[in-house]
Amino acid sequence: xxxxxxxxxxxxxxxxxxxxxxxxxxxxxxxxxxxxxxxxxxxxxxxxxxxxxxxxxxxxxxxxxxxxxxxxxxxxxxxxxxxxxxxxxxxxxxxxxxxxxxxxxxxxxxxxxxxxxxxxxxxxxxxxxxxxxxxxxxxxxxxxxxxxxxxxxxxxxxxxxxxxxxxxxxxxxxxxxxxxxxxxxxxxxxxxxxxxxxxxxxxxxxxxxxxxxxxxxxxxxxxxxxxxxxxxxxxxxxxxxxxxxxxxxxxxxxxxxxxxxxxxxxxxxxxxxxxxxxxxxxxxxxxxxxxxxxxxxxxxxxxxxxxxxxxxxxxxxxxxxxxxxxxxxxxxxxxxxxxxxxxxxxxxxxxxxxxxxxxxxxxxxxxxxxxxxxxxxxxxxxxxxxxxxxxxxxxxxxxxxxxxxxxxxxxxxxxxxxxxxxxxxxxxxxxx
Amino acid sequence: xxxxxxxxxxxxxxxxxxxxxxxxxxxxxxxxxxxxxxxxxxxxxxxxxxxxxxxxxxxxxxxxxxxxxxxxxxxxxxxxxxxxxxxxxxxxxxxxxxxxxxxxxxxxxxxxxxxxxxxxxxxxxxxxxxxxxxxxxxxxxxxxxxxxxxxxxxxxxxxxxxxxxxxxxxxxxxxxxxxxxxxxxxxxxxxxxxxxxxxxxxxxxxxxxxxxxxxxxxxxxxxxxxxxxxxxxxxxxxxxxxxxxxxxxxxxxxxxxxxxxxxxxxxxxxxxxxxxxxxxxxxxxxxxxxxxxxxxxxxxxxxxxxxxxxxxxxxxxxxxxxxxxxxxxxxxxxxxxxxx
Numbered sequence: 182x183x184x185x186x187x188x189x190x191x192x193x194x195x196x197x198x199x200x201x202x203x204x205x206x207x208x209x210x211x212x213x214x215x216x217x218x219x220x221x222x223x224x225x226x227x228x229x230x231x232x233x234x235x236x237x238x239x240x241x242x243x244x245x246x247x248x249x250x251x252x253x254x255x256x257x258x259x260x261x262x263x264x265x266x267x268x269x270x271x272x273x274x275x276x277x278x279x280x281x282x283x284x285x286x287x288x289x290x291x292x293x294x295x296x297x298x299x300x301x302x303x304x305x306x307x308x309x310x311x312x313x314x315x316x317x318x319x320x321x322x323x324x325x326x327x328x329x330x331x332x333x334x335x336x337x338x339x340x341x342x343x344x345x346x347x348x349x350x351x352x353x354x355x356x357x358x359x360x361x362x363x364x365x366x367x368x369x370x371x372x373x374x375x376x377x378x379x380x381x382x383x384x385x386x387x388x389x390x391x392x393x394x395x396x397x398x399x400x401x402x403x404x405x406x407x408x409x410x411x412x413x414x415x416x417x418x419x420x421x422x423x424x425x426x427x428x429x430x431x432x433x434x435x436x437x438x439x440x441x442x443x444x445x446x447x448x449x450x451x452x453x454x455x456x457x458x459x460x461x462x463x464x465x466x467x468x469x470x471x472x473x474x475x476x477x478x479x480x481x482x483x484x485x486x487x488x489x490x491x492x493x494x495x496x497x498x499x500x501x502x503x504x505x506x507x508x509x510x511x512x513x514x515x516x517x518x519x520x521x522x523x524x525x526x527x528x529x530x531x532x533x534x535x536x537x538x539x540x541x542x543x544x545x546x547x548x549x550x551x552x553x554x555x556x557x558x559x560x561x562x563x564x565x566x567x568x569x570x571x572x573x574x575x576x577x578x579x580x581x582x583x584x585x586x587x588x589x590x591x592x593x594x595x596x597x598x599x600x601x602x603x604x605x606x607x608x609x610x611x612x613x
Numbered sequence: 614x615x616x617x618x619x620x621x622x623x624x625x626x627x628x629x630x631x632x633x634x635x636x637x638x639x640x641x642x643x644x645x646x647x648x649x650x651x652x653x654x655x656x657x658x659x660x661x662x663x664x665x666x667x668x669x670x671x672x673x674x675x676x677x678x679x680x681x682x683x684x685x686x687x688x689x690x691x692x693x694x695x696x697x698x699x700x701x702x703x704x705x706x707x708x709x710x711x712x713x714x715x716x717x718x719x720x721x722x723x724x725x726x727x728x729x730x731x732x733x734x735x736x737x738x739x740x741x742x743x744x745x746x747x748x749x750x751x752x753x754x755x756x757x758x759x760x761x762x763x764x765x766x767x768x769x770x771x772x773x774x775x776x777x778x779x780x781x782x783x784x785x786x787x788x789x790x791x792x793x794x795x796x797x798x799x800x801x802x803x804x805x806x807x808x809x810x811x812x813x814x815x816x817x818x819x820x821x822x823x824x825x826x827x828x829x830x831x832x833x834x835x836x837x838x839x840x841x842x843x844x845x846x847x848x849x850x851x852x853x854x855x856x857x858x859x860x861x862x863x864x865x866x867x868x869x870x871x872x873x874x875x876x877x878x879x880x881x882x883x884x885x886x887x888x889x890x891x892x893x894x895x896x897x898x899x900x901x902x903x904x905x906x907x908x909x910x911x912x913x914x915x916x917x918x919x920x921x922x923x924x925x926x927x928x929x930x931x932x933x934x935x936x937x938x939x940x941x942x943x944x945x946x947x948x949x950x951x952x953x
Contacts, residue, residue: 231756239836253760253923342836344827344920350651410917416828417919594760595922598836 239598242608265612273572277537286372289610292327303548303559331553339602379513380506421476425588425600439555444477451551537567578611637667679848689752694853697745701860714893731792753845761841765832771930776819778938796876827915866907
């Protein structure tokens with residue numbers, strides 16, 4: 182077919198031809214509808230659309246990615262979220278503040294303790310009460326143990342994403358030890374629901390402290406072992422270096438938080454910038470990097486684990502004796518022994534359980550903590566009833582996933598999994 | 614004449630049985646070694662210490678439903694696993710697993726057949742192997758499988774080149790393409806591992822790539838391609854791919870042992886003055902030990918190393934291994950002509 186045909190001639194000739202190819206058919210349709218531009222967007226119109234997820238081994242749960250590919254290179258990426266959406270923000274409006282605590286376990290299910298703490302801190306701000314010294318120290322430790330557990334899962338699964346299968350089991354062994362400690366501390370290994378408004382469900386026993394000390398003593402050599410297996414490997418470095426770059430400006434404007442932001446060269450950490458709990462009295466560093474690639478994010482998280490061990494040791498030293506529940510009878514659940522033996526406590530228990538804590542009308546509170554994935558914020562508005570008028574959860578995984586298309590630019594199929602792994606998303610939190 | 618035929622049939626049957634049983638135990642070894650490396654137990658329920666696990670798995674797979682995707686190209690979809698297993702099982706025909714053995718007054722060569730172009734036969738068959746994987750990826754009509762198939766064909770073609778060139782060094786030293794001659798040449802300390810260290814490394818790396826083992830397991834890469842070329846296979850067809858993968862691994866080990874580790878040669882065995890029968894048996898056992906070590910090495914590497922990326926794999930193949938293997942040929946050729 183010659184090139185210097187007019188449009189009408191082209192249409193006629195193509196229509197007359199006994200067999201036309203698919204691309205000719207497309208051109209024909211485009212010419213007939215006079216809308217040429219719509220059909221020729223992108224490169225050469227021969228991209229492959231690949232659907233990754235929601236059931237895919239490397240998408241960390243139910244993240245779906247629609248990737249357009251040119252050979253093995255990624256041209257565009259669209260993350261599709263919402264497969265794990267359970268409507269927690271709406272659920273919260275129909276239950277008392279205490280009833281929502283178990284639901285926070287299911288947000289970032291790799292660090293449920295940090296979610297518990299973040300949520301009650303926001304509600305306590307709403308109620309204008311504060312936990313006791315001892316409770317605050319224990320909560321600080323909870324946050325750090327959660328960070329350690331979460332980072333260990335991340336390290337294993339990211340190594341597995343790039344193909345190093347053994348590290349996964351090694352880090353999970355360590356995480357298992359943390360879960361054993363949580364078992365003693367909270368009574369459950371996983372869905373802890375440990376915090377209460379104005380205090381904690383249980384006190385930290387001496388056995389728990391001893392187990393934690395024993396764990397910390399053996400943890401660093403074990404971590405070094407796992408690091409040696411992957412960090413000294415040229416293949417691992419090559420797979421991570423320069424992959425998934427995001428500029429500092431993009432990272433800030435997309436709202437990245439946590440290790441992902443710190444790896445882009447922004448030393449932003451709520452534990453330092455806006456200290457909550459006891460972080461003001463603790464001595465630790467915030468690791469940052471400037472390369473902003475998968476490897477930088479890896480190193481930031483690994484170094485954070487060392488800082489977390491440091492923090493936990495200091496906490497164990499400084500943990501004071503004392504009560505764990507604030508003596509505010511109107512807002513804090515009384516001790517069970519007293520409920521069964523004293524009239525007043527029974528009434529308070531009845532009121533809090535049945536009608537909920539009652540903040541003042543029109544009060545709003547936002548409290549964010551530095552969770553393992555980034556800034557985890559709870560924003561609650563009260564209209565004076567036992568339920569929140571509105572509860573907004575600012576989940577770090579959700580915003581971090583927003584950076585995925587930017588990081589994917591110029592990546593290859595194998596990089597997709599490495600980048601997802603380096604962002605460390607947890608879909609329970611991203612979808613809420 | 615009939616006796617010769619009978620001997621061949623017995624040899625073929627024995628070798629195939631041994632190969633298939635060792636495939637089952639290679640799978641078992643992989644699971645136990647990986648479990649050991651990862652602080653787990655691994656299979657330890659079926660039979661003593663789980664020794665019958667692989668057979669239980671095969672029986673399970675036989676009884677599974679065979680699912681073929683609606684849009685798959687059915688004849689090719691069925692043919693592909695057959696090609697894979699065929700290639701994996703026939704390559705071993707030219708590998709000598711011992712020198713000779715005297716039974717009932719007959720001297721029997723411990724090799725199915727001594728083809729005088731043995732190396733070419735191996736290279737030709739491994740090139741055929743890529744068809745199994747590429748066709749399975751294409752005929753499944755799934756994008757993931759297609760990627761697996763394309764990756765494997767590109768990978769195998771790139772690595773076959775350096776694999777073939779690295780063997781040229783050995784051919785120059787030995788002056789023969791027959792595997793039995795190559796083994797006979799490696800008597801005493803003169804293993805090709807010592808004479809051809811660079812060629813050995815190139816051949817070893819290329820065999821990892823040829824057998825699709827980690828760190829070159831891109832065609833199946835679970836985190837990326839969810840199993841790659843065999844994503845859409847189930848039941849016995851999947852089992853055939855699985856068997857072929859491990860059979861390939863064992864055959865690759867036998868070829869490496871034959872070409873570089875002296876095959877069945879036990880250094881200075883003649884000087885011990887043992888009866889000929891004991892010598893023959895010891896040689897076969899030596900060969901088995903070398904192969905077992907190499908299989909362990911394959912497993913060891915898989916559970917230690919991450920996976921390459923596609924472009925890095927190609928870079929390694931074309932920009933590093935190919936020039937090095939050519940360099941190896943040139944150096945070997947010069948040394949051989951100077952020393953002779």
